[in-house]
Amino acid sequence: MHDLIAISPLGATRPRIDSHGPVTLTEVTDRALASVAARLGHEAQANALVASLIGAQAPGPARMGGETLMAFWMGPDQWMLDAPIDSHEDLAERIKAEAKGSASVTDQTGAWCRFDLSGDGLADVFERLTNANTRAFTGGEAQRAAVEHMGCFLLCHSPRHISVIGPRSSAGSLHHALLTAIRSAH
Template sequence: MPDLKPITALGGDKPRRLRHGALDLEENSGLALTALALRRGTPKPAPFGLDLPGPGAWTPSGEVAAFWTGPDQWMIEGLDRADTDFTAEVMNFCPDCSVTEQTDGFVAFELRSSSGEAPILQLMAKLVNIDPTRFPSGSATRTGLEHMSVFVIRRTAQHIAILGMRSAAGSIWHALERHILRFEDRKP
């Protein structure tokens, strides 16, 4: 048996990170993702005690969170659980729902500001087709980032997450990196 070694979505041994000015971008290789969909006639569950959010919302609870992806559909996040069978845990809470492993199909990037909310708002206005003033903490939506479809989650005023297809990880990173470098270099 060959000695297999796990790699991140960007192909590294460790998650890639970029610090430039007040902004910090990091590949989140520890995030587990599971899609949850209600079947006809199934009551809305509460996996891990989560109150599953409505359209445009993200709900955290400890080391798990959920965001709405469509009618009766959510993505469940497990912080630092990518190396576990997170989907089996979700299935235990939701035995009558359709539950699908998504961790290896997506890449997650966390973008934080060390100098308040303003850099996040300004960068969001350039990156995605979302009015950042109408996208407070606890918001989540699917939108376009250049030519790619991504989910954007406003975790806090100074922190957004961008989730996209793993096959586009390099392109998403490149777009984010380019905008961060341009943004910071244009500041007075």
């Protein structure tokens, strides 16, 4: 019998938390992710599926929505759904069952890493990392952006709380870039 130990994207047994000045950078490891892409001719059904899952209108371009089960727009008729892993470990399978062939659903939990930045002056941090206009973020924005040459998603929960979702294979580089920008800004 193998004794496997889960590790975070940064390679530790617990999520890493760094603080500098007014900003805290937190590695988030307790979320399940699944992508949903409408199949040709089933766009309306896929849109309705996402809306029913999150209990709100399916997010449009550059938006996110929902509470416990949240979705953000990835492209035309494509969304990423996000939920607590403790209660939604089988998120992709649940969505597939409800989709009934109207959408292609893929488990994305192990493919991405997430870092949450919280505190004051986040726009000062992000202007050192990306050309996304985070200074205009008010809450609810979900924007694809390059962060240090990595394709990432910026999710604005509020001007004081922004999540960065990036490729898990680049977690160390992304963490370093975020922490360097925080130190530079504050």
